[in-house]
Amino acid sequence: MTSLRSVLWLCARYELVLAVRSRWLQTFAVVFAGLALAVAGAGYILSGGHGVQDFSRTAVSLVQIVLLLVPLASLVFGGLALTPERGAAELLYSQPVPRGAILIGRMLGVWLALAAAELIGFGMAGLVVQTQAGLDGLWRYGALVLTAIAMTGVFLAIATLLASVNAGRRTRVLAAALVVWFMTVVLFDVVVLGVASMLRSGPASRLLISATLVNPVDAARMGALLAIEGTAAFGAASLALLRFTGGAGMAATLVVLSLAAWFVAPLWLAVRALSRADI
């Protein structure tokens, strides 16, 4: 049997080619680059053409866009890409390689494609910033790029799970992807803040701390802000977490662990579900 590594690579490359030719991905790349450029340029215009937006400030302004757009694109594009039509799935999974290897390989291919699209956007915005304000704070900008790519992986893992649980039913995968996006990006924070406001301060801050770690969007936000701004621009939840962990190092570790768990667990469940499914 073909070695597992080469199966993964083969499937990743196959999916990468498909993704690059997909209208969805091309659209995402254009929209993302457009927004990133707009943010980078806006700082320059708002400051009247001299108080130029440097890398750190651009990174801060981009965090919100990344947190909204990256999960959406990963869930929707990943979900659709990883839900092959029945006739395609039957042929694919009748090949002499484990189903899980095909699935993970293809997921990696989508990840590469989305990451490339994001890098193009970040790169173009980065060029604008660099010509106006030099390389100051470049590593902070780099931290945001890393966060975006990590988040892409996390939400692709969730998309992979959605795709393999709803084998072949694209509409259901799409609906589930939108529900997950709305819950993690919008609803979760609203509910948590609502509940916390009704609690006394002790339990409320414990709730906020766990919320930051439980929701991958909050964890990513926390991670990005920690890297970009240190502790300067924190909200209540992040401050609570920082107090709880007693330092940025520990907080960062927990954030990374949370994201890693959100990457590994859905993939593991997806492979398990797929290996038991009727194709």
Next chain:
Amino acid sequence: MIRYRAFTKRYDGRTAVDSLTLEVPAGSVVALLGPNGSGKTTSIKAAAGLLRPDSGDVVLGAERLNALDPRARRACSFLPQRVSFPETLTGREVVDFYRRLREAPADAADRVLKFASLNGAGERPVGTYSGGMVQRLGLAVATLGTTDVLLLDEPTAALDPDGLCAFYGLVEARRRAGGTVFFSSHQLGDIERLADRVAVIVEGKLVAVLSERELAARLADRGVMRVRLAARVGGLLERIRERSPEAVWFGDELVVPGSASTRPAVLDLVRAAGAEIRGLTAQEGRLDAFYRELIGAES
């Protein structure tokens, strides 16, 4: 070889295949015949390792591995009934991907593309292919490896005469090489040309396993001959009914049901009566009636 042992599959409580026990020996070509929804696809997909049986199992290849074992799939290639491919890939890219996945040699890609007469269209995206071309591409992929077992679900459904011919040649070559071919079809022509044996499945149950000749004979027994005459001839029908009791007039046409072997005698009677024959057709028995009869015999 392929062996089904009491293979049963249910979907949402409804039984699609009910305790199928069947062996397709190595080196033979077996056709799976049955009406729509009778469980052909379900049976073939189980051999390709795509479905978990509710009970029983399917083993295949020289090593008799369970079909669910990925290693068993090294010994078999499967062509789905409605095969499809990503529309933006070219035929060659598709073939190349599967070739690498199966670790087939590099020249296999050209060989199968040529076989599928896609050497002109290989560089075009699959989205621009016709239905028959997609089917040919599916066959090309299914024949990439030199596997023991070929599982083909209605491989000829969209093929033109040229494609059929190429396909028949391919199955013959597999048979000569000692391979096993298990395919489903609604086309009696395929079965006549290819199959050593025919397994008939109706409503999820295996109702008969016949040789190709037995099937042909049984269908011929249920055939009908129509003889159009210039005009009715008095007394002829009565004489014919001694041989074929269900014969009737239909206008100027004599309709004579019954086996092919009675037909020459009937024609002799017509000629002896001095009637002028204007037209003559004979039709073999139809499969639908044959299926009904087989279930009738079961219950």
